[in-house]
Amino acid sequence: MELLAFGKTGWGDELFYATLMTIAVSITAMLVGFFFALIFTPLKLSKYKTLNLVGNFYTTVIRGVPELLVIYLFFFGGSGAIMYVASIFGYYEYIEINAFITGSMAIGIISGAYSTEVFRGAIQSIDKGQFEAAKVLGINKFGQFYKIILPQMLRLAIPNLSNVWQITLKDTSLISVTGLVEIMRQSYIAAGSTRDPLFFYSFAAVLYLLLTYISMRLINKLEIKYSRGY
C-alpha cells in the first residue's frame, strides 16, 4: 500500500494525474473522432459515387489497419508532415509536436472511423417518412437536421457510441509507446523503478476497469434520457 502513497514516497499522485491524462486524451480523441465523423458520414451517405469512395476508403483503411501502426505513422511522420506544410509557407525551423496532440489525433482518427459507421447506421435506420414530413412542413435544412434527425439519430447511436468510447478509452493505452505519461506509461515507469511490475500493471488494469465501469454507468443514464417516450 505504501507504493501508492501520495507525495514523494509513493506513486499515488503520479498515477492519479496519469488517470486524468488518460481521461483527457480519451475525451479529446472522441471529439476529434466526432469531427471526422461529421465530415465522412455525409460522404458515405452521398449519392455521388466518388464521395462514397472517399468515405469508404477512410473507414476501411482505418478499421483494417492495427491502431499501433497508425500511432507509429503519426509519431514518426507527424512533425515531418507539419514541417513540410510549414515549409510551403516559408518556415524552415524544426517543429516538434506535443505528444498529447499527436496521440489524440491518432486515436481520434481511429475513433472517427468507428463513429462514422455508427452515425451512418443510425441515420439509415431513421424512417424515410421523417425526412419527407420535415420537408413537407417547410422546415429548413438546418432545422431538419438539428430538430428532427439528430434527436432520433442520437437515441439509436448512443448504445453503439458507448462501444466506440470503450474502444477509444482502451486504445489510449497504446499512446504510451510515444512517451505520453498516461496510466500505462506511468505504470511502466513505476514498475521499472520499484521492480514490481505485477503490482503496477495489475493496478493499471484496475484503473481501466474503474474508468470503463464509471463511464458505462454515465452512458446508461444518457441512454435513458434520450429514449424518453419509447
Next chain:
Amino acid sequence: MDFDLMITSFPKLLGATVVTLKLLSASLFFGLFLGLFFAILRLNKNIFINKFAYGYSYIFRGTPLLVQIFIIYFGLGQIEYLRTTFLWVILKEPYWCAIIAFTLNTGAYTSEILRSAFQTIKPGIIEAGKSLGISNKIIFYKIQIPIAIRQSLPAYGNEIILMMKGTSLASTVTLMDLTGVAKYIISTTFKPIEVFIVAGGIYLFMTFIIHNVIKYLEKKYSFQQ
C-alpha cells in the same frame, strides 16, 4: 515517395507477416475453445459459476490488451514460485506470453459472442429435439452448437479482424511481427509514410481475405428458405 524503399521493405514485411499469422492462428484456435468453455459456464444455472464466467469476460473486455500482455510478460515473471515450476519454460518466452494474453482476450470476446448466440436459439428447437427422444447431450452437440456457430459467424468474423489487429501489440514485448518490423524500418529510415503504405496494405489484404471467407461461410451455412 521513396519507391525503392517500398520495394526493398516488402519482402522483409512479408516475412514478418508469417509471425503475425502464427500468433493469430494459435490464439484464435485456443481462444475458440476457451470461449466455448466460458459460454457454457455462462449458461449454467449455478450463480457462482455464472458470476465467475461473467467476471472473466468483464475483466478481459474492460481492460486494454496492452495491460494484459504486460501483466503476463513482465508481471508473472516476478512471482518466485512460478520460476521453479515447468510453467516458467513457457512464460519466459515472449512468443508464448503473447499467445496466452491474446488467447485469454479473444476467449472473453468469443464467450460473449457464443453466449448470445446460444440465447437466441428458439426454445422450440430444443423442445422439438426433446420430444423426438434425443438425449440432452446430443441436443447440445448436434443441434445447439451448430446453430450457435452459424448465428455467431458475422460477429466472430469481426472478432477475427480485431484479433488480427491486436497481434500488432506483440511488437511491444520484443516480438518482430509485421508491426514490429514496420516500426524498425521506420525508425531506421525515417520514412513512415512509405512503410505505412506497404505494411498497412498487407494488413488490409488480410482483412479483405478474412472478410470474404466469413461472407462465403455465412452464405454456405445460411438457413434454407
